[in-house]
Amino acid sequence: MQGLEVRGLSKHFGGLVVSENIDFDLPAGARKALIGPNGAGKSTFANLITGILRPSAGTIRFDGQDIGSLKEAQRVQMGIAKTFQITTLFPQLTVRENLRLPILERQGLGRRLFMRADSNRSVEAEVSALVDQFALGSLADRPVLDLAYGQQRLVEMALSLALKPKVLILDEPAAGVPSSETHLIIDAIERLPDDLAVLVIEHDMDLVFRIARSIVVLVQGRILTEGTPQEIATNAKVRELYLGGSHG
Amino acid sequence: MKLRSYSVAGVMLFAALAAFFLFPYNLAFLTRIFIMIILVLSLDLVLGYAGIATLGQAAMYGAGAYAAGLFAIHVWADPFAGLVVGAVAGAALAAVSGVVLMRTTGLTLIMLTIAVAQIGAEIANRMREITGGADGLRGIRPSKILGIWDFDFIGVTGYWYACAVAAFVFGLLSVIGRSPFGLSLRGVHESPERMEAIGVSVFQRRLIAYVMGGGIAGIAGALSAQITQLVSLETFSFTLSAEALIMLILGGTGRLYGAALGTVVFMTVHHLAAANDPFNWLFVIGGLVLTVVFALPSGLVALPTSLKRLSKGDRHARS
Ligand SMILES: Nc1ncnc2c1ncn2[C@@H]1O[C@H](COP(=O)(O)OP(=O)(O)OP(=O)(O)O)[C@@H](O)[C@H]1O
Ligand SMILES: [Mg+2]
DSSP states (O other), rough: OEEHHHHHHHHEEETTTEEEEEEEEEETOOOOEOOOOOTTHHHHHHHHTTTTSOOOOOEEETTTOOOOTOOOHHHHTTEEHHHHHOOOOOOOOOOOHHHHHHHHHHTOOTEEEEEEEEEOHHOOOOOHHHHTTTGGGGTTTGGGGSHHHHHHHHHHHHHTTTOOOEEEEEEEETTTOOOHHHHHHHHHTTTTTTTEEEEEEEEEEHHHHHHSEEEEEEEEEEEEEEEOOOHHOOOHHIIIITTTTTTT | OHHHHHHHHHHHHHHHHHHHHHOOGGGHHHHHHHHHHHHHHHHHHHHHHIIOOOOTTTTHHHHHHEEEHHHHHTTOHHHHHHHHHHHHHHHHHHHHHHHHHHOHHHHHHHHHHHHHHHHHHHHHHHOHHHHGGOOBOOOOOOOOOOOTTTOOOSHHHHHHHHHHHHHHHHHHHHHHHHSSSHHHHHHHOHHHHHHHHHHHHHHHHHHHHHHHHHHHHHHHHHHHHHHHHHHHGGOHEEEEEEEHHHHHHHHOOOHHHHHHHHHHHHOOOOOOHHEEEEEEEHHHHHHHHHHHHOOOOTOGHHHHHHHHHHHTTTOOOOO
């Protein structure tokens, strides 16, 4: 299968079971959302897929290949990218420098010693395209730490798009983004290449229903149900547990 | 950018010329400054750029010094060949130790870097038939540079030779600092998590930086062996590592010219203070460092900006 295939994935932190026997598919072109209450284990699940965490049990296949033994950086090189729920950027570097780094690495230029980092035309064209896409033009030469939180979230998203991944996991991309700028996030997701597999972890239901063609509900480390947005919206258990609660 | 790097180079060349003519009787001391600049530059690559916390940069300096000294005595006295041998020795030690060290961070890393230098000193001490032990390695007689310039006892050749090597290292690191690799080191420093998330092995990148820094420290050590014609156990000393770190912090990290400036200021103050008051010069240095750390956390290179900000009454200056 093209894309991700997860079987029997479990993760324990000591006695705490955070992922339990998860079966999950994310084929090429998928647009899935992962929802669930705080502490359900959504970020942990994403970290297991990208290799930040090692599972206690289970397998993860990507394009048919078992990637369970690969390190995070190797999985990224294969095309599995993730944004961080807690913004993780290069704070002292400018927006352009932040974006330049992943592009240089992807193009295999990251270890070059005798060229200027900003001298490659195709890299710079990609940097500028991302800057424009996220309307960061006026801030492009400022250190990222000078940016407002919402703008940093945009850079966070732009950084992972710069990797041109095949699988993209977005961990609460819109959290903290002012509603006036959420459209930039939604636009960016809607404009992603059709064959890219996308998993969005989000509490913002507007965003989830705009983007997802399929929604997975995670509760206490287990998949409660998976279905189309209509099915999830009308599912009694989900309504009771989730939509009826504080996130409705 | 281009203009600035040319002007920095111009200022440094001018300073080298001025020092040469103003202090003709202090050439040995001035030469020593160039050697230290190279060592501190190596530290700036490792610590300032890549964020690798080390208090053992002297390990690679010592390895380079002994390797170049032994090579000159037993194999070939050519100075440039000696520098290459020193660089290889420094890089090799950094590579071997770095395979373990670069997997650690923080206090563990600092302790291990200190330990490597201590082990180097102990090995040099024990192998006294080869290294001269506590008496030091003597009898290094480098041949003429390029077959033209002999090392004179006043130290004119040594001065310009050290100046040229320091300029070369500075230029090399300036280029590397602006390269994709240099940018990636800043990335590793700023956020290792994000570096992994863009597909970079942080361990590998840190190791490369450490080996490069080791090579450059090895060059500094080799240079000192050739110019003083002696290698002592002091080349591995903790004091040397620590002083190099103070010079770097004094000047400002991650900018290269900060390393040069910090070295010049530290060594000059040290030289003058120690001459005037051999017992209390450490207080002067201590006071200087405290002032800089508290008033100018980005080092002396930030002084002009900070003064400008201060005169504008901007109390929230990001120095
Ligand atoms: N490294 C860790 N060690 C121990 N417990 C952890 C660790 N990481 C997460 N947990 C715990 O695992 C559970 C799930 O955390 P996780 O961050 O995956 O939840 P989440 O669904 O992403 O929540 P949120 O919506 O708040 O982001 C929480 O109870 C959390 O405290
Ligand atoms: Mg989370």
